[in-house]
Amino acid sequence: MSDLNKNYYEKITFRDALRLAIHDSMQEDEKIIVMGEDVAAYGGAYGATKDLLKLFGPKRIIDTPISEAAIVGASMGAALTGLRPIAELMYVDFFGMSMDQIANQLAKVRYMFGGQINAPMILRAQGGTGRSAGAQHSQSLETWIMHTPGLYLSIPYTPNDAYHLLRAALKINNPTIFIEHKLLYNTSGILDKNNPDQIFGKAQIRKKGKDLSIISYSRMVNFAEKAAEELAKQKIDVEVVDLRTLNPLDRETIIESVNKTKRALVLSESCYTAGVPSEITSIIFEHCYTNLLKPVIRYTAEDTPAPVAPNLEENYIPTIEKIVEYSKKLCK
Amino acid sequence: MTQSNTLLPNLYKTMKRIRTFEERVGELFIKGETAGTMLHLSIGEELGPTCLGAAMQKQDTFTTHHRGHGIFIARGGDPKKMMAEIAGKKDGYCKGKGGSMHIADMKLGHLGANAIVGGGIPTVVGAGLSSKYLEEDKVSVAFFGDGAMQQGILYESMNMASLWKLPVVFCCINNQYGMGTKIDNAAGLKDFSKRAASFGLNTLHIDDLDIENAYVKSKEIIDKARKFEPGFIEVECYRFFGHARMDKSPYRSEEEEIKMRKSDPISYASNQMLKNKIMNEDEIKKINEKISIEMDEAMDFAINSPLNNQKEIFTDVYDESEPLPISVEERINKILS
Ligand SMILES: Cc1ncc(C[n+]2csc(CCOP(=O)(O)OP(=O)(O)O)c2C)c(N)n1
Ligand SMILES: [Mg+2]
Numbered sequence: 209m210s211d212l213n214k215n216y217y218e219k220i221t222f223r224d225a226l227r228l229a230i231h232d233s234m235q236e237d238e239k240i241i242v243m244g245e246d247v248a249a250y251g252g253a254y255g256a257t258k259d260l261l262k263l264f265g266p267k268r269i270i271d272t273p274i275s276e277a278a279i280v281g282a283s284m285g286a287a288l289t290g291l292r293p294i295a296e297l298m299y300v301d302f303f304g305m306s307m308d309q310i311a312n313q314l315a316k317v318r319y320m321f322g323g324q325i326n327a328p329m330i331l332r333a334q335g336g337t338g339r340s341a342g343a344q345h346s347q348s349l350e351t352w353i354m355h356t357p358g359l360y361l362s363i364p365y366t367p368n369d370a371y372h373l374l375r376a377a378l379k380i381n382n383p384t385i386f387i388e389h390k391l392l393y394n395t396s397g398i399l400d401k402n403n404p405d406q407i408f409g410k411a412q413i414r415k416k417g418k419d420l421s422i423i424s425y426s427r428m429v430n431f432a433e434k435a436a437e438e439l440a441k442q443k444i445d446v447e448v449v450d451l452r453t454l455n456p457l458d459r460e461t462i463i464e465s466v467n468k469t470k471r472a473l474v475l476s477e478s479c480y481t482a483g484v485p486s487e488i489t490s491i492i493f494e495h496c497y498t499n500l501l502k503p504v505i506r507y508t509a510e511d512t513p514a515p516v517a518p519n520l521e522e523n524y525i526p527t528i529e530k531i532v533e534y535s536k537k538l539c540k
Numbered sequence: 541m542t543q544s545n546t547l548l549p550n551l552y553k554t555m556k557r558i559r560t561f562e563e564r565v566g567e568l569f570i571k572g573e574t575a576g577t578m579l580h581l582s583i584g585e586e587l588g589p590t591c592l593g594a595a596m597q598k599q600d601t602f603t604t605h606h607r608g609h610g611i612f613i614a615r616g617g618d619p620k621k622m623m624a625e626i627a628g629k630k631d632g633y634c635k636g637k638g639g640s641m642h643i644a645d646m647k648l649g650h651l652g653a654n655a656i657v658g659g660g661i662p663t664v665v666g667a668g669l670s671s672k673y674l675e676e677d678k679v680s681v682a683f684f685g686d687g688a689m690q691q692g693i694l695y696e697s698m699n700m701a702s703l704w705k706l707p708v709v710f711c712c713i714n715n716q717y718g719m720g721t722k723i724d725n726a727a728g729l730k731d732f733s734k735r736a737a738s739f740g741l742n743t744l745h746i747d748d749l750d751i752e753n754a755y756v757k758s759k760e761i762i763d764k765a766r767k768f769e770p771g772f773i774e775v776e777c778y779r780f781f782g783h784a785r786m787d788k789s790p791y792r793s794e795e796e797e798i799k800m801r802k803s804d805p806i807s808y809a810s811n812q813m814l815k816n817k818i819m820n821e822d823e824i825k826k827i828n829e830k831i832s833i834e835m836d837e838a839m840d841f842a843i844n845s846p847l848n849n850q851k852e853i854f855t856d857v858y859d860e861s862e863p864l865p866i867s868v869e870e871r872i873n874k875i876l877s
Contacts, residue, residue, distance in 0.1 A: 249791045250720030273690030273726040274657045274718050304656065305691070340576030340628060342639050344655040480868050503875050511865040512857045516575045516639030517628035519847050530869070537876045 217367075217399040222392045225367035225399050226256045226332075229374035230294060232401075234264055237292060240378065243270040244279060244296030244332075253298045254334055254393050276302045280309035280331060284317065284383070287329040292378065300335035300349045300387060307352070314383050315358030326381040330374070336389040336427060336477055337525050343513035346521070348478035350425075353385045354454045354487070360384040361454040362408075365429040367397045369407065369452055376408040389427040389477075409456035413465070417447035419539050421465040423488055424475040425451040428526065432475055435531035444539050454484060462488060463495040466504075471538045472496075473505045477525050480508045502538050507531060545818050551594060551751050552809040553827055555586035558610040559806055560828075560835045561619050565609065565626055565640075569785050573843050575628025575639045577785045578655075582610035587751050587805035588713050588775030589614040592681060595759035601649035601667045602681040603660030606641045607713070608653040611683050616648050619838035629845035636848050637856065649678070657718075658684060658691030661710070665697045668706030672768065679765045681709045687718030689732055695739075701770040702740040708770045709762055710736065715779035716800075720791040736772030747776040749808040778803060 212231060220228070234240045242248075242257055242264075248271040251258030261269045272279050276297055283293035297303070303310060310331070317327050337346040353361045360382050362373040370388070377384035414429060415436050422432040429450045436446035447465050451458065466472045472492050474485035485506040492504050509525045562581040568574050582589070585607070593614025596602070604611045612622060617633075625632025626640045633643050641655035651667060654660035660682060667680035688694055689712060701708040712732055716723050723730060733743035744761050746754045754775070761771035778800040782789045789797070813819045854864040 246719045246721055249725075253719070271721050271725055273721075274687040275690045275692070277692055301656070305658075305693075339578070340639065341578055342576075342642050342655055343637075344642065344659070345578070480871070505872055505875065506868075507872065508868055510853055510868055512853055515637040515848075515853060516642070517636035517848050517852075518575055519628075520637070520850065520853050523850055524853055526868075534872055534876065 346514035411458035411461040580607040584780030591755040623842035631845040658688040668708035
């Protein structure tokens with residue numbers, strides 16, 4: 209990251225966009241600290257905090273022991289008492305050891321105490337499959353968070369969104385869980401610091417279309433875009449909706465899109481049963497029932513843990529080929 | 541050779557087998573034949589697993605952390621099936637579904653490696669409870685890294701083991717680092733034995749390269765655990781290479797690495813054998829060659845092992861007498877047909 213102070217980047221990685229967002233926010237707000245395992249000297253397991261130690265020093269960029277419950281709980285404690293922590297869990301799978309602090313403490317502290325206090329913090333974590341990391345390091349656990357009132361949830365796909373969603377979350381007084389897909393860090397795109405396009409809580413139409421809505425988030429938006437390209441060649445005009453935040457959830461955009469296209473496929477890397485797509489599908493049924501020409505399809509990972517073997521892992525999640533196949537059937 | 545003359549060669553052999561196995565895992569990775577890059581080698585850390593492995597009895601059980609290949613080998617793991625697992629292949633211990641970090645062999649008492657730091661620790665408390673209840677004379681040993689010393693679950697587990705007087709040993713392989721974080725930056729009190737002692741456990745701190753002595757001392761702790769006095773063993777060592785295959789250790793100096801790699805338990809043991817005339821150089825060389833061939837064969841076995849059938853995505857989620865989970869494809873096709 210040679211030039212930190214530009215307003216426009218033609219091509220920047222998702223990772224660097226996150227670093228820039230943390231950097232810019234920390235410059236503006238002295239109350240922001242970063243804490244997590246290997247975030248300082250190591251620069252973050254995924255490089256999202258690289259070099260920040262040099263710029264901000266060990267008082268603000270803090271390496272922690274491998275103690276996830278305390279990382280989340282202590283961040284909340286700091287948030288209650290004047291700081292604005294950005295905590296990092298290396299993997300969403302480690303929600304496992306910190307779920308009490310996330311769900312019973314962080315999510316509920318404001319409500320239980322009658323609105324006396326806010327816990328303004330971000331909890332970043334990395335999720336998803338794609339590295340043969342196995343059942344304990346490949347999950348998509350956004351459902352756990354979405355099912356817990358009190359937590360905002362961002363799950364960006366592009367570098368521009370990663371930057372602006374992180375920046376926005378640092379200006380909101382609610383706790384925000386921020387989930388980054390492990391295969392997105394090296395992807396790149398534009399970053400326009402002046403163009404946040406009213407981002408927090410608004411979905412983004414990545415491609416306009418009239419025949420079918422594919423509704424997705426995070427890395428699966430990329431699969432949706434690629435499938436849409438292929439389908440365009442076959443004269444099927446797909447609308448790709450990128451939800452970007454799951455709480456707040458932009459119901460209006462979903463409903464408007466499906467009322468227009470009259471067909472929907474909801475795409476996600478989480479498991480099939482009781483996942484985020486189940487919720488989206490319900491919303492579509494509730495609001496678009498009379499317009500629907502076909503049942504809504506949920507296309508997700510299997511209802512099994514993630515296997516390590518690469519040839520199994522690849523087919524454990526949705527494939528572009530099958531998105532195309534199901535879309536064609538939906539549009540027949 | 542007398543009994544005392546076979547101990548050191550046997551311990552040496554196990555350490556050398558562990559090291560050579562790990563070197564072949566490194567080669568398998570370079571050949572692009574491993575499932576992923578999350579391969580945590582135990583090169584430099586052979587002493588602890590080897591002496592505890594030898595001090596345990598056949599019926600004993602154990603769990604390991606993510607850096608567990610060495611412990612598994614020391615307890616009789618088959619290098620071929622291990623290597624195939626690391627390659628994510630059908631002939632692996634777990635059909636390639638677990639990989640390096642989630643390997644197990646219930647027949648050998650390996651109750652599971654774990655990719656969650658500290659995740660496997662309470663399992664041995666339960667195994668100790670079963671052993672006591674069923675009167676099976678099994679000690680259960682949890683192996684974990686220094687990183688797990690900072691996980692709350694360890695303290696809940698040590699307390700239960702102490703409270704219920706279980707045949708359990710907690711073994712911390714302290715290689716000085718948790719990924720890039722040095723132990724000094726992770727532990728408020730580095731004298732881990734003190735922590736364990738405060739729960740009422742017998743403790744042992746191994747911090748030199750004399751493996752015969754370490755073996756005798758750790759056997760005492762394990763034998764006491766068999767009589768329902770749970771114990772804690774810390775083995776200090778050094779992680780010779782990066783955390784996982786992609787890590788080039790930029791957070792520590794080359795001088796440190798060069799200096800610390802001189803504390804090599806394997807060359808120390810072979811020098812001991814030469815010095816005490818237990819074996820000559822030729823004999824050691826022959827052992828090494830045999831091990832080298834064994835591990836080459838393991839690597840070839842992994843490379844030639846077939847890929848999994850796609851159906852394996854769905855097997856093993858539930859007991860085999862239960863129906864398989866319905867695939868997403870089947871569900872969607874039913875809706876769209
Ligand atoms: C609960 C949990 N937190 C973090 C990680 C990520 N992680 C994997 S290994 C590791 C370092 C573990 O250090 P240590 O326990 O000392 O074992 P070593 O790797 O040194 O053998 C970390 C932080 C994890 N796998 N599980
Ligand atoms: Mg360690």
